[in-house]
Amino acid sequence: MDKIIINGGRVLNGKVRVEGAKNAVLPVMAAALLASTGVNVIRDVPNLSDVGTIKEVLKSLNAEVDYFPRTDEVIIDSSGILSSEAQFEYVRKMRASILVMGPLLARNGFARVALPGGCAIGSRPIDQHLKGFEAMGAEITFGHGHVEAKVEDGLKGAKIYLDFPSVGATENIMTAAALAKGTTVIENAAKEPEIVDLANFINEMGGKVVGAGTDSIRIEGVSKLYGTTHHIIPDRIETGTFMVAAAITGGDVTIENAVPEHNAALISKLGEMGVEITDLDEGVRIRAQHPLKAVDLKTMPHPGFPTDMQSQMMALMLTTTGTSVMTETVFENRFMHVEEFRRMNAAVKIEGRSVIISGPSELQGAEVAATDLRAAAALILAGLVAEGVTRVTELEHLDRGYVNFHHKLAALGADIIRVSPEKQPKQTPQFA
Numbered sequence: 308m309d310k311i312i313i314n315g316g317r318v319l320n321g322k323v324r325v326e327g328a329k330n331a332v333l334p335v336m337a338a339a340l341l342a343s344t345g346v347n348v349i350r351d352v353p354n355l356s357d358v359g360t361i362k363e364v365l366k367s368l369n370a371e372v373d374y375f376p377r378t379d380e381v382i383i384d385s386s387g388i389l390s391s392e393a394q395f396e397y398v399r400k401m402r403a404s405i406l407v408m409g410p411l412l413a414r415n416g417f418a419r420v421a422l423p424g425g426c427a428i429g430s431r432p433i434d435q436h437l438k439g440f441e442a443m444g445a446e447i448t449f450g451h452g453h454v455e456a457k458v459e460d461g462l463k464g465a466k467i468y469l470d471f472p473s474v475g476a477t478e479n480i481m482t483a484a485a486l487a488k489g490t491t492v493i494e495n496a497a498k499e500p501e502i503v504d505l506a507n508f509i510n511e512m513g514g515k516v517v518g519a520g521t522d523s524i525r526i527e528g529v530s531k532l533y534g535t536t537h538h539i540i541p542d543r544i545e546t547g548t549f550m551v552a553a554a555i556t557g558g559d560v561t562i563e564n565a566v567p568e569h570n571a572a573l574i575s576k577l578g579e580m581g582v583e584i585t586d587l588d589e590g591v592r593i594r595a596q597h598p599l600k601a602v603d604l605k606t607m608p609h610p611g612f613p614t615d616m617q618s619q620m621m622a623l624m625l626t627t628t629g630t631s632v633m634t635e636t637v638f639e640n641r642f643m644h645v646e647e648f649r650r651m652n653a654a655v656k657i658e659g660r661s662v663i664i665s666g667p668s669e670l671q672g673a674e675v676a677a678t679d680l681r682a683a684a685a686l687i688l689a690g691l692v693a694e695g696v697t698r699v700t701e702l703e704h705l706d707r708g709y710v711n712f713h714h715k716l717a718a719l720g721a722d723i724i725r726v727s728p729e730k731q732p733k734q735t736p737q738f739a
């Protein structure tokens with residue numbers, strides 16, 4: 308079992324470059340299945356285990372997928388006959404595998420996908436995805452741990468109002484609608500930058516999507532989509548994680564390839580805390596001097612504060628002076644990291660969907676286990692400022708979403724290494 312070992316107390320300084328966004332590349336690679344002619348070339352693909360998983364999913368559906376980690380490029384040929392079933396072994400590993408359902412239904416008129424079930428951060432149903440497919444004429448059935456969607460004469464455009472602006476449902480409905488007959492309108496759609504990236508990709512393949520980034524997306528179905536070349540947007544959550552790394556250590560870090568507009572809610576909160584943020588041509592510069600002020604915040608769908616930054620921000624709140632309240636409204640159970648913070652001597656209390664943080668905590672190094680992807684990053688961030696040595700395990704979560712996180716932190720001045728069971732310093736595992 309790999310471990311990251313951090314000796315706390317170093318101030319971070321320097322430059323770091325963020326990768327392409329995990330949450331953009333997964334839907335884009337799934338949507339590549341829509342192209343029945345030509346090949347898709349996807350650029351700025353981060354070398355993450357989740358990318359390896361979606362690659363395997365696409366291959367299991369008979370797409371040809373080649374990944375070139377040196378150039379961060381994936382080439383996908385989905386011009387052949389596609390299989391219609393995404394198996395449990397993939398969906399269990401990565402919920403985003405469900406995103407092949409829209410493209411398969413559009414291409415084949417049938418999709419059978421293992422039910423994703425819940426995960427460490429909540430129950431995560433897919434009712435809104437299915438409601439969208441049903442409105443477009445699909446018949447939905449469940450059985451033997453799978454969900455099936457079937458349509459006899461092709462999908463038909465429809466008006467769909469989402470009960471909640473679900474990112475995945477918006478993406479799955481957009482891809483299904485891209486090849487449907489007629490026009491689909493998604494109301495109360497998710498507005499995340501990754502939705503805009505997916506819409507751009509569909510349009511680059513020859514699709515007709517307008518309104519992505521607003522709460523009303525209009526998709527005019529076309530009869531065929533063609534392979535194209537697409538660049539993935541920078542990862543706003545990796546960007547935010549490095550912003551917090553700079554702030555928590557009282558450092559001065561320039562994050563290259565960052566898009567400040569994608570992180571407006573986080574930048575605003577960091578500003579309230581007393582962190583200095585400067586937009587630069589190359590990205591964004593973060594400077595901080597402690598003590599920082601306590602703030603309250605609530606996670607919300609975009610453009611609100613992202614739930615994927617909740618645990619990292621909580622690490623920062625542990626170091627601020629005063630009482631902070633963090634409220635999670637997107638997932639019902641995304642506080643598993645709180646117990647791990649407590650091992651590090653954090654003064655934190657869960658009250659319903661909120662966590663009350665009495666700061667500053669005198670954080671102490673400890674042995675802690677990552678409970679999910681962002682919790683892994685948050686524990687490492689806490690370790691950067693804890694007194695003594697912190698050891699973080701369960702790094703398979705970290706590898707889903709961060710490329711060489713420990714190397715990037717070490718290059719900024721952190722005292723951090725990753726060891727394998729043989730105690731050898733190691734790179735993030737490569738899947739290619």
Ligand SMILES: CC(=O)N[C@H]1[C@@H](OP(=O)(O)OP(=O)(O)OC[C@H]2O[C@@H](n3ccc(=O)[nH]c3=O)[C@H](O)[C@@H]2O)O[C@H](CO)[C@@H](O)[C@@H]1O
Nearest residue numbers: 330403431432433434435436473474475476614615637638
């Ligand atoms: C691969 C990817 O892009 N993952 C992101 C995506 O996940 P994901 O697409 O799964 O997140 P959603 O926006 O769909 O989920 C948000 C909330 O809606 C609920 N819900 C969702 C769908 C549905 O049919 N019914 C329903 O009730 C979920 O249980 C959850 O409470 O957006 C989340 C919210 O920003 C992020 O945390 C994830 O990192």
Ligand SMILES: C=C(OP(=O)(O)O)C(=O)O
Nearest residue numbers: 330402403615680681708
């Ligand atoms: C929750 C996340 O991802 P996923 O939806 O893939 O679990 C995340 O990226 O923080």
